[in-house]
């Protein structure tokens with residue numbers, strides 16, 4: 395086991411300036427677990443998870459609980475115009491740019507107890523532990539709760555952090571509408587989280603996000619800490635294939651303009667393209683609509699969503715191009731009119747090499763097995779990486795399962811991630 399140098403004495407008061415001991419765990423595993431389980435009681439799902447979609451009453455209750463805990467821990471809480479919450483623990487130089495950590499409290503409809511929530515409550519645990527050990531940092535430490543990360547209620551995902559990063563305007567966020575026609579701005583005001591802090595680009599000295607992996611790699615390799623070097627890029631395409639609706643019984647097959655054979659050929663072709671870009675390319679057909687949606691009418695239109703991912707910019711562009719070509723070719727062959735358009739795009743993100751190395755060093759010094767890896771999923775850090783040096787810490791989750799109420803992470807792994815987060819924050823906040 396490697397026990398190194400890091401006595402973080404410069405500019406730092408650690409219990410009357412004894413150095414921070416890499417081998418000592420300062421965070422409280424049981425408290426972190428209790429806090430996670432208490433949050434999961436809010437907006438309970440039907441199968442042990444949580445349903446706390448953005449700007450619902452359950453989201454409000456989850457936010458209220460976090461704000462209560464943050465104030466109890468001595469933080470000053472501010473809320474910006476799109477509902478992002480910042481819990482600030484002051485530094486010895488209040489003018490210094492804060493070191494940021496955090497994630498999201500909103501969940502999918504079949505959300506688990508850890509996706510996002512862990513990153514927020516691990517940040518809270520860091521603050522509580524700094525208090526317990528009377529550690530003063532030079533930079534302030536801020537724990538952020540980003541609004542509408544999931545994107546399941548209001549599209550797009552990662553909206554709150556996107557506004558802070560300048561990816562989206564405040565007006566764009568405010569104008570988002572959910573499936574029931576409810577508007578983001580109205581719902582935000584309704585739950586009392588339209589704050590006075592400007593939702594604008596802020597300066598952060600460094601930004602960290604702890605998160606469950608949401609995939610099977612760490613568990614499969616028996617590694618406790620994922621040192622995340624970046625996030626895969628993604629394109630969401632929407633494909634519309636036009637048919638002519640006709641009677642299911644009286645119209646001979648050869649006289650139909652049925653978009654189905656065309657759709658299946660495109661889907662097969664997309665899987666083949668992705669298979670030719672192993673191992674990193676991904677395609678997901680996660681949503682599908684049939685219009686008018688009647689079992690005895692050949693469809694007037696098929697609308698297919700396609701999510702394409704790759705960590706490399708050129709490869710991702712080439713995947714998208716290939717799918718466009720495929721669609722045009724197949725539709726021509728079947729004589730089907732079509733539209734294909736991107737509805738969302740997330741370029742691949744590279745995290746800050748210094749912070750990535752810091753996380754790696756800290757994890758190794760603590761004796762946790764660790765490996766560098768890419769994130770397949772999008773996270774708020776992707777936006778924050780546009781405005782601040784950013785990195786992420788992953789911990790394993792059972793079976794790689796996420797966006798599922800059965801999502802589970804071991805208390806010991808969650809504590810290991812929070813321990814690494816704590817030490818990385820202390821080092822960054824007292825350089």
Ligand SMILES: [Zn+2]
Nearest residue numbers: 498509510543
């Ligand atoms: Zn998440």
